[in-house]
Every structure is written in structure tokens, then in C-alpha cells.
Amino acid sequence: MNIPEALRYSEEHEWVAVDGTTATIGITDFAQDELGDIVFVELPAVGATLQRSKPLGVVESVKAVSDVYAPIGGTVTEVNGALADHPEVINEDPYGKGWMVRVRLADPSEVDGLMTAQQYGEFIAKEKA
Amino acid sequence: MTGDAAPRRTPLWDAHRRLGAKLIEFGGWEMPVSYRGILDEHRAVRTAAGLFDVSHMGEIEVTGPQAAATCQTLTTNDVRKLVDGQVQYTLLCRPDGGVVDDVTLYRHAPDRFFFCVNASNTAKDLAWICEHAGGATITDRSAATALLALQGPRAAAILARLTSAPVVSVQSFRFVDDRVAGRPTLISRTGYTGEDGFELYVAAEDAERLWDALLEVGEGDDLEPVGLGARDTLRLEAALPLYGHELDDATTPLAAGLTRFVALDGDDFLGRDTLRRERERGSAWRLVGLELRGPGIARQGYPVLADGAAIGQVTSGTQSPTLGKAIALAYVDPAHATPDAALAVEIRGRAVPAVVVPTPFYKRSQRR
Numbered sequence: 001m002n003i004p005e006a007l008r009y010s011e012e013h014e015w016v017a018v019d020g021t022t023a024t025i026g027i028t029d030f031a032q033d034e035l036g037d038i039v040f041v042e043l044p045a046v047g048a049t050l051q052r053s054k055p056l057g058v059v060e061s062v063k064a065v066s067d068v069y070a071p072i073g074g075t076v077t078e079v080n081g082a083l084a085d086h087p088e089v090i091n092e093d094p095y096g097k098g099w100m101v102r103v104r105l106a107d108p109s110e111v112d113g114l115m116t117a118q119q120y121g122e123f124i125a126k127e128k129a
Numbered sequence: 130m131t132g133d134a135a136p137r138r139t140p141l142w143d144a145h146r147r148l149g150a151k152l153i154e155f156g157g158w159e160m161p162v163s164y165r166g167i168l169d170e171h172r173a174v175r176t177a178a179g180l181f182d183v184s185h186m187g188e189i190e191v192t193g194p195q196a197a198a199t200c201q202t203l204t205t206n207d208v209r210k211l212v213d214g215q216v217q218y219t220l221l222c223r224p225d226g227g228v229v230d231d232v233t234l235y236r237h238a239p240d241r242f243f244f245c246v247n248a249s250n251t252a253k254d255l256a257w258i259c260e261h262a263g264g265a266t267i268t269d270r271s272a273a274t275a276l277l278a279l280q281g282p283r284a285a286a287i288l289a290r291l292t293s294a295p296v297v298s299v300q301s302f303r304f305v306d307d308r309v310a311g312r313p314t315l316i317s318r319t320g321y322t323g324e325d326g327f328e329l330y331v332a333a334e335d336a337e338r339l340w341d342a343l344l345e346v347g348e349g350d351d352l353e354p355v356g357l358g359a360r361d362t363l364r365l366e367a368a369l370p371l372y373g374h375e376l377d378d379a380t381t382p383l384a385a386g387l388t389r390f391v392a393l394d395g396d397d398f399l400g401r402d403t404l405r406r407e408r409e410r411g412s413a414w415r416l417v418g419l420e421l422r423g424p425g426i427a428r429q430g431y432p433v434l435a436d437g438a439a440i441g442q443v444t445s446g447t448q449s450p451t452l453g454k455a456i457a458l459a460y461v462d463p464a465h466a467t468p469d470a471a472l473a474v475e476i477r478g479r480a481v482p483a484v485v486v487p488t489p490f491y492k493r494s495q496r497r
Contacts, residue, residue, distance in 0.1 A: 036151070036358065037168040039448035040426050040455075042477075058477070060426050062167040062447060063358050084424070 001124065002029040004095055008111055009120035010071035012053075015095060018111050022077065026099045027059065027068060027090065030124050035061040038090045041083045043100055048076045050103055052110060057100065059090065072110045074103030139184035140275050140336040148354055156249030158185040160357050167358035171450040174322050174363055175493075178281030179355035180343055183328075184336060187251030187271040190243040195264035200234060200242050202399060203261055205382055207392035211236040216302045216319055218390055221257060222400030226381040226407060230254050231372055233319060235304060243270065245328075247372045261399065275336030279343060280326030280355075280363075282493075287347040288327055291339075292316070296327070310335075310342035321360065323367025324493055362447050368418060368458065368488035374429055374445045375416060375458055384412040384460065386488075414441070415466035418488035419457040419474065423481040427457035427474040434473040434480055435465050443474060449490060456490045457483070 007015045013031035017024040032038065040060040050056050050070035057068045080099050083089065090098035105111070115123060136159040145152065150161035161182065163170060173179045191200055201208040206219035213236055221229035230250040235243050246254045251271055259267050279288055288296045294307035294316055304317035315330035331339050344352060361371070370376050375385055382391050383404055392398075393405050421427060427446030432439045441461030449456045457474065465472060468487060473480040 036163055037166050039168075040424070042425070060448070062362055062450070063162070065426070065428060 001033075001121075002095070003117045003121050005117045007095065007117065008071075008114035009117070009123075010069065010114055011123065012069040012071070013124075014069060014071040016071050016111065016114060018105075018108075021105050021108055022102055023072060023074065023105055023111070024099050024102050025056070025071060026094055028120070029094050032091050032094045032098070035059060035064070035066060037062050038087045041087045041090070041100070043079050043083065044076050046076050046079055050074050050076060050101075059087070068100065071114060072103070073106040075106070076101050077104050078102040137185070139182055140333045141182040141184060141340055144337055144340050145182065145354075150354070150356060153357070155357055156185060156247070158248055160185060161354070162358045163356040164354045167356070167362065168450050170353055170355040170359035171362050173351060173353040174281045174324055174355055174359065175451055176282070177351035177353070178279060178283040178287055178326075178347055179322075179353055179359070180340065180347070181278040181280065181355050181360060182275075182336075182340070183278050183360075184275040184333070185248035186276050187246040187248065187254065187269070188243055188274045188276075188330070189246060189251075189255055189258055190241070190268040190270055191258070191262075191265050192241050192268065193264060193266045194240055196240050196242050199261065199263040199265035201396050202263060203258060204232075204234060205391040205398055205400065205404070206234070207395040208234070209396070213238055214303055214305065216304055216317055218302075220376075220382050220387065220390060221254060222382065222398070222404070223378065224399055224403065226383075226400045226403040227378040228372070228376045228380055228382060228385075229257050229378065231370060231376055231387075235315075235317070245276070250372060273333055275331050275333045277329045277331070277336065277339060277343070278320055278322075278326065279329060280320045280322040280324050281352075282325060283347075283350045283352070284324070284326040287343065287350055287352055288316070290346040291342055310339050312339060314339070321369055322363040323369070323489060323491055324363075361445075362450055365445050365447055365456065365458070366449050366451055366489065366491035368490060370416075370458075371445060380414075380460075381407060381412065383407050384414045385416045411463060413463075414460040415463045416444070416458055417461055417466050418486045418490060419443075419446075419459055419472065419483040420486045420490075421455035421457070421474060421481055421483050425474070425476040425479070425481045426455045427459070427476065427481075427483070432475040433459045433461050433483070434475055435462075435470075437480070439475075440465050440472070446474075451491050458488075461485075
């Protein structure tokens with residue numbers, strides 16, 4: 001299971017890459033593996049306001065619909081439009097080409113509430129058990 | 130349905146674990162949902178071959194001089210049309226026309242039949258069949274029987290390597306008793322994928338040997354183990370109903386478009402009178418195929434709209450791996466069950482355009 005050191009993680013299996021006051025959000029390798037083949041993604045529009053722990057969008061695998069939750073609050077500045085035609089890149093490259101949205105952080109201190117890579121590794125080990 | 134009891138395991142549970150399957154609970158059973166991935170497995174069945182463990186399904190035997198009469202009382206299709214070695218798709222109906230289960234009925238001999246029934250309905254079906262047994266003897270063979278499905282254009286070639294049975298000449302919906310990999314096997318040319326293929330009934334203790342042998346001789350033909358995830362997308366493309374989605378105790382076979390499996394003018398059966406009245410008056414609902422023309426995937430329970438008003442409900446939906454489109458089956462008001470009718474499916478509060486299309490969504494090219 002790939003859990004990059006530089007990222008922060010939510011209990012709903014989203015990752016956050018923080019760069020100053022902006023952040024990139026996606027779903028983790030664990031999440032994409034649990035979901036299986038992703039065939040549809042619904043994302044917010046640029047300018048949308050995200051509230052922490054509220055749904056920001058939807059990913060659908062062949063079998064099921066899953067909400068994606070905002071791991072942190074902010075305003076959407078960019079959306080990965082490539083996912084509309086190629087949602088499978090989330091399976092192939094969840095931390096790279098499979099990114100979902102970029103946001104301007106409402107409150108950068110919210111990042112401190114997210115798990116580190118090590119904490120997330122322990123969290124999913126516990127969830128699996 | 131599932132209660133607090135631990136999910137049951139088929140004789141192939143260890144084999145699934147060794148193959149790294151993702152296991153889920155389904156109908157009270159712990160079953161593989163996928164191995165390599167649903168899309169890969171789906172493609173394997175459409176282009177090469179796939180091997181499924183469907184041992185969770187139930188086998189209920191009906192024997193004795195009254196067997197045929199009992200089977201006819203219980204089922205909507207015409208049992209007199211069955212000859213030895215033939216299989217029939219049919220339905221168990223309640224007197225009110227609701228579907229107890231959709232099943233296949235096998236005739237070994239004039240006094241020996243068996244039903245293959247849905248896993249989640251096995252207990253209910255057994256009670257129903259015993260209640261209407263007449264003078265026939267009812268025996269539940271489910272626990273002692275394993276069922277493997279070998280499906281896909283290369284299924285016959287793969288199976289032929291493990292048996293001296295003339296598999297190619299076994300016609301669709303026919304079966305033979307023979308040996309596969311040295312073990313007694315009922316070889317049935319049936320399936321639930323829309324492809325050519327076989328269902329193989331063996332003793333539970335022989336299941337793993339047969340499973341391993343098939344995977345081994347099929348390797349060069351890209352045979353893959355396939356889980357319930359792809360089984361669902363395959364059957365949906367072929368517009369084959371799934372109990373709990375298109376069928377249940379409150380739906381009728383006529384509304385589901387299964388009229389050709391209901392012999393309303395033949396011998397009497399449970400539900401016949403109600404269904405005859407439904408034929409005269411028309412069904413309250415019609416099952417139709419939908420193709421979405423906007424972004425999204427229709428799922429079970431989503432409302433179907435016409436001009437903004439709810440006129441039906443989705444029973445199954447997926448992104449079709451073969452067609453690359455979102456497809457669905459839905460019950461709609463018969464007034465809207467016309468080809469090319471412009472409807473919509475409400476997906477998370479949005480009306481996504483959808484069109485009524487003919488089913489099956491996918492039909493294999495006939496080569497045999």
C-alpha cells in the first residue's frame with residue numbers, strides 16, 4: 001500500500017498536499033483499491049466552497065457510489081477535468097494524475113487535524129483488522 | 130436474510146483466498162466480488178473465458194411419480210415441453226402472481242427433476258416447494274453440491290480438454306452427465322452472462338480439483354477467475370433479471386417482460402389466474418432498458434422521470450464495460466415504455482436525460 005510521506009490524510013481516505021495556503025486533494029491508494037475500477041467522478045465547480053467533512057464529490061466504481069469528503073475547508077480554485085473522460089487514472093495514479101481538486105485553504109491550521117503518513121498507515125491497518 | 134450468523138463459505142473459499150480475491154457478503158455467503166478487477170474480468174468473459182464459483186446457489190430435487198405434476202404446479206413455464214437432459218428457465222410464483230424466485234428446472238427423467246435456485250432464496254424456496262410438494266419427494270442437495278460456471282467464447286474449447294463428453298454438441302439449455310477432470314459432473318450449457326458457456330455441477334468435495342484443473346488448462350486461452358462484480362455487469366448487459374432487483378415477491382413475470390416463460394394457456398400453476406387477468410388488463414409497470422444521455426450512473430432505487438414527474442424506478446444500473454455507456458433497467462409506467470421515449474433519471478437531485486432502448490443491451494454474435 002502506497003502512503004507518501006509528504007502528504008496528510010483523513011479518516012475518510014482522502015489525501016491532502018499542502019503548499020502554503022493552497023492544497024491539492026485526492027483519494028488514497030487504499031481507497032481506490034477498496035473501490036475497485038472507478039468509472040465515474042463528480043467534482044465541484046471552480047469557486048465552490050468546501051466545508052471540512054462535508055461531501056465534495058462522488059466517485060463511482062462499477063459496483064457502488066461513494067462520497068468523497070472534503071478533508072479541509074476552502075475554495076475550489078482548480079478541478080481535474082481530465083477525470084471526466086478518464087476516471088480510471090484515479091486507480092492508476094491516485095496521488096498524481098488522479099488528483100481531484102485544488103483549494104485555497106479557509107483555515108490552514110485545519111491541516112494539523114489530519115493524519116501523518118505513519119498515523120494513516122496505522123489507521124488503515126486497524127480498519128483492515 | 131443474513132441475520133447474525135457468520136456468512137457461509139463455499140468449498141472454494143480457500144482457493145479464492147489463494148488467488149487474492151476480494152471477498153464480500155452476498156445472500157448470506159462470503160463470496161469473491163473480484164480477483165484482478167471487475168473490468169478485466171468482464172472483458173475476459175466477453176473475449177476469452179471466465180470461471181465463476183456460484184456454489185452458493187441452491188439445488189432442490191423433486192422426485193417420484195408425482196414429480197412432473199408438482200413441478201408444473203410450482204412453475205410458470207410449460208413443464209411438458211421439457212425432455213430428459215433439458216433445462217428450462219422458469220419462475221416460482223405466488224397465487225397473487227408475485228415472484229418467489231426465478232430458477233432453472235432440470236429434467237433427468239420423467240420422475241426426477243431439480244431446481245437451481247438463487248442463494249438468497251434457497252431457504253424460502255425450499256419451504257415453498259415443500260408446502261406445494263403434492264405427492265413428490267423434495268430433497269435439498271445444496272450443501273453437497275458445488276456449482277462452477279465456465280463462460281465465454283472459449284469455454285467449450287477449454288472444457289473439452291478435461292472431458293470425453295461431446296461438449297460442443299451439447300445444445301443450449303441441454304445437459305449431460307459425464308466426467309470432467311475424472312470426477313462425475315453434470316455439464317449444462319447454460320449461464321448468466323450473455324455468452325456461450327457451461328454450468329458444471331459437482332460434489333462439493335470435487336469442487337477445488339475441478340476449479341484448479343480448469344484454470345490450468347485454460348491458462349493459454351486467457352481463462353480468468355471472475356467474481357460476482359463482473360457477473361452482475363455481464364448479466365445486466367444481457368438484460369437478465371436479478372432477484373432482489375428486477376424481481377421480488379411484489380413484481381410479476383409479465384411486468385418484468387418474461388412473458389415467454391409463462392405458459393398462461395397451458396396446465397394450471399400457482400399464480401396462473403392472477404397472471405391471466407394481468408394479461409387482459411395490462412401490467413401496472415413495465416420493465417424497460419434505459420441508456421443515459423448525460424453524465425452519471427443510474428442505481429437501484431433512483432426515480433425515473435418524464436417531464437419532471439416520477440413515473441418509475443431504476444432496478445439495476447451500471448457503466449456498461451462493453452458498450453462504454455451508462456445503462457439501466459427500470460420499472461416505468463407502461464405509457465412511457467415505448468422505444469426512444471425521452472425520460473430522465475434523477476441522480477443526486479439532478480435529472481439526467483435517458484432514453485428507452487431495446488434489450489438486451491448486448492447480444493453476442495451467433496457463431497454456433
